[in-house]
Amino acid sequence: MAIGGLTAALKEVATVAMILPPSLVAYLNSEATTDVESLANCFAADAVVHDEGRAIRGLDAIKAWKKDAKTKYQYTVKPLDAVQDQATVTMRARLSGKFPGSPIEVTYRFVLVNDKIALLEIR
Numbered sequence: 458m459a460i461g462g463l464t465a466a467l468k469e470v471a472t473v474a475m476i477l478p479p480s481l482v483a484y485l486n487s488e489a490t491t492d493v494e495s496l497a498n499c500f501a502a503d504a505v506v507h508d509e510g511r512a513i514r515g516l517d518a519i520k521a522w523k524k525d526a527k528t529k530y531q532y533t534v535k536p537l538d539a540v541q542d543q544a545t546v547t548m549r550a551r552l553s554g555k556f557p558g559s560p561i562e563v564t565y566r567f568v569l570v571n572d573k574i575a576l577l578e579i580r
Contacts, residue, residue, distance in 0.1 A: 477539055480573050481546060488534045491527055493520040501573040508579040530554040537562070544569045 477485070483499040496519060506513040506522060513522045526532070532554025539548040546567045553560040568576035 476541075477546065477548075478541070478569060478572065480569060481539075481548070481567060484567075484574060485534065485536060487523075491524075493524045493527075496520055496523060499574050500577075501570060501575045504573070504575050504577070506577045506579070508577075530556045532556070532559075 480499040483495065487493070487495040487499065497516060500516055500519055502516050503514070504516065504519060506519055508522070508526075513519050530552075532552050535551040535553070537549040537551060539546055541547075546565075546569070548565045548567070549562060550565060551560050551562050564580050566576075566578040566580070567574050
């Protein structure tokens with residue numbers, strides 16, 4: 458992604474991020490980079506991610522999943538809207554990348570515990 462495109466994507470994230478908890482802002486900012494180490498700032502150590510029909514458990518496995526997905530699909534995330542109901546945040550986003558049907562809209566369901574993502578479901 459060109460620097461100008463990355464800057465524009467970060468501005469979009471920042472606009473939506475104002476209504477999101479800090480751990481989700483950190484997650485979206487990490488999506489705009491290839492830095493998987495930053496995921497430690499947003500996920501609980503024992504977090505679980507459900508994506509593509511599988512469960513990814515623990516921070517190390519989540520980092521590996523994210524690295525593999527970024528390499529395989531070379532995607533970007535554009536948040537469309539978000540709704541928070543206590544510790545659960547549901548966010549719709551547009552994913553664009555190198556995969557069949559791109560771009561697609563997906564729903565992220567985050568469950569937060571102690572200001573960290575404890576559960577993420579992507580559908």
